[in-house]
Amino acid sequence: MQRRRTGTVAAAAAAAALALVAGTGVAGAADRAEGGAQKRERGGERLYVPPANPDAYTQIRELVEAREYRDAVGVARMVTTPQAVWLNGNGDDSRIRREVARIVRDAARKRALPVLALYNVPGRDCSQYSAGGAANTAEYKAWIDEVARGIGGKRALIVLEPDSLALLPSDCGQDDDEGTLTAARYAEIGYAVETLSARPGTTVYLDAGHSGWHSVRSIVPRLVEAGIERTAGFYLDASNYRADDELARYGKLVSGCVEYVQGGGDAASCPDQWSDRNEARAWLEENVTADPADQPHFVTDTSRNGKGPWTAPADLYPDPQDWCNPPDRGLGARPATRTGDPLHDARLWIKIPGESDGLCLRGTEGPEDPARGMVDPAAGQWFPQQALELVRNAEPPLRP
Numbered sequence: 001m002q003r004r005r006t007g008t009v010a011a012a013a014a015a016a017a018l019a020l021v022a023g024t025g026v027a028g029a030a031d032r033a034e035g036g037a038q039k040r041e042r043g044g045e046r047l048y049v050p051p052a053n054p055d056a057y058t059q060i061r062e063l064v065e066a067r068e069y070r071d072a073v074g075v076a077r078m079v080t081t082p083q084a085v086w087l088n089g090n091g092d093d094s095r096i097r098r099e100v101a102r103i104v105r106d107a108a109r110k111r112a113l114p115v116l117a118l119y120n121v122p123g124r125d126c127s128q129y130s131a132g133g134a135a136n137t138a139e140y141k142a143w144i145d146e147v148a149r150g151i152g153g154k155r156a157l158i159v160l161e162p163d164s165l166a167l168l169p170s171d172c173g174q175d176d177d178e179g180t181l182t183a184a185r186y187a188e189i190g191y192a193v194e195t196l197s198a199r200p201g202t203t204v205y206l207d208a209g210h211s212g213w214h215s216v217r218s219i220v221p222r223l224v225e226a227g228i229e230r231t232a233g234f235y236l237d238a239s240n241y242r243a244d245d246e247l248a249r250y251g252k253l254v255s256g257c258v259e260y261v262q263g264g265g266d267a268a269s270c271p272d273q274w275s276d277r278n279e280a281r282a283w284l285e286e287n288v289t290a291d292p293a294d295q296p297h298f299v300t301d302t303s304r305n306g307k308g309p310w311t312a313p314a315d316l317y318p319d320p321q322d323w324c325n326p327p328d329r330g331l332g333a334r335p336a337t338r339t340g341d342p343l344h345d346a347r348l349w350i351k352i353p354g355e356s357d358g359l360c361l362r363g364t365e366g367p368e369d370p371a372r373g374m375v376d377p378a379a380g381q382w383f384p385q386q387a388l389e390l391v392r393n394a395e396p397p398l399r400p
Contacts, residue, residue: 044336044338045113045346046111046112046113047082047112047113047114047115047335047337047346047348048085048107048110049080049081049082049083049112050085050103052079052080053352053354053382055381055382055384056075056354056382057079058382059075059382059387060072060075060076060079063075071388071392074391074394074398075354075387075388075391077398078354078387078398079354081334082112082115083115083303083348083350084115084117084159084348084349084350084352085103086117086352086380087100087116087117087120087147088119088120088132089132089133089134089140093143093145094146096143096146096147096150097146097149098150099150100116100150101150103150104150104151104154105154107154107155107156108155113157113337115157115159115348115350116147116156116157116158116159117159117162117238118144118147118158118160118161119133119161120133120143121133121134121140121164121185121188122134122136122137122139122181122184122185123185124163124164125167126169126172126174137187137188140188141191144191144192144196147196148195148196148198148199151196151201151202152199153199153200154201155202156199156201156203157299157348159205159235159238160192160193160196160204160206160207161189161207162207162350163207163238164188164207165185165189165208166207166209166214166219166222168182168185168222169181169182169184170182186225186226189206189226189227190227192204193226193227193230193231194230197230197231203231203232204232205231205233205234205298205299206228206234206235207235207238208223208236208254208298210237210238210240210242211237211249211250211273212246212309215272215273216250216254216257216270216273219254220254220258220267221261223254223296224258224261224262228258228296229262229296231296232296232297232345233255233296233299233345234251234254235298235300235348236250236251236299236301237300237301237350238350239304239323239350239357240301240305240323240351241305241310241323241326242305242308242309244302244305244332244333244347247305248341248344249273249277251298251300251343252343253270253272253280253284254296254298255297256270256284256287256288256295257271258295259288259289260287260288265287271283295343297343297344297345298343298345299344299345299346300346300347300348301349301350301351302332302335302348302349303331303332303349303350303351303352303353304329304330304332304351304353305329306330306331306393306395307329307330307393307395310322310329312326312362316370317362318362319363320362320363321360321362321363323357324358324360324362325356325357325358325360325383325386327371327372327389329389329390330390331390331391331393331394331395332394333396334347335347335349353387353390354382354384354390355380355382355383356377356378356380356383357379358376358378359375359376359377359378360372360376372385
C-alpha cells in the first residue's frame, strides 16, 4: 500500500511539473501559484508571478524525463513563486515603455502587485559582472521617463537600482577628484525618485545594501542625499544572503537613524548593527518617535537567504566573493506583505533564484569557480546546479 501511494504521489508531482512546460500550462500554474500565495498571506497583498527564465522550464522537463520528480516539482514551485521583474536598458526607449506597460497590465488583470527592479543606472555594478547601464545621465533620465509612461496609472513596487547607493562610483575607483560621477549618481537616483514617485500607484524603495556591508552610519547619509523622504523607504539584501533577524535589526536601526538625521541629528551619533543591543534600543527610545508613520519603511530580499551567508574556508581563496554564487544556499521565506513588523513592509524575492551571479573566480585566474569546480554561467543566466541547491536547502522547506 505504501509503495502504491508513493507511486501515485510521484505521478501527481510529475503531472504538476509538466504543466509548467506545456504552452498554456505555464500561465495556468502561475495563476494558481498566485492564488495560493494570496491565501498564505492571510489578507496581505497579492504579488505578481512573472514568466520564468525559459531555461528553468527546460530544467523542469529534463528532471521529469529523468524521473527526478521531487526536484522537478521543487524547481516548478520556485519559479511560480512571486518574484521581481528586472528591467535593463536596451537602447530603445519605446520598447521599455511597451514592456513595462505589458507587465503592469498583466499584473492588474491578475489583481497582483508587480515588483519592478530597475537596473540601468550608468556605471552599474562598478563595471563588474553585471556591468552595463545607460551611457550617461541624459540617457538614463530618458529611460526613466519611458518606464514611468509605461506604468501610467497602474500599481507597481519599484526596487530602484540595486547597488546604486551602496556601491557609488567613488567606492570603486571610477570617480575623479571632484567626485563628478558620484554627484551624477545622486542626481540620477533623485530624478528617478521624483519621476516615479509622482505616479499615483507607484511605491519606490532605495538601495541600502545589507547588514554585512555598510554600517548604519555610512548608509544613512547616502539615503538622505538620494531623497529618501520622497519614497516609501529602502530595500535590503538584494541578491545577497543575510539572515532575516539580522536584516530586521539593521532595517530598524537604519530607519531610526534616517529620522534622526532628517530632524537635524548627525548620523555619526547613531548606533550601528554591531552596537550593543541594549544600548541601541535605549538610543532609539530616546531619539526616535514610536510612530512608524514618521520613519521610512523597508523591504527585504529573502530569495536565497534560507541558510544565511556562506563562510568560505579560511585562507583558501584570495577573494572569497561570498556574494557570488556561494554553494549550498537555500531559498528563504516566501514573499509576503504581512511581516508582523510595522516598519517591515514586505519580504520579496528580488533576485531571481536560479539565475547566476556571474563568473565567480574568487581571486584566482580561473576560468573555473574554485568553490564549485566548474565555470559558472554569466550573470543572469540560468544555473541549474544552483537552482537545485536552493530548492533542496529551502528554509522553510518547499511543500512536497
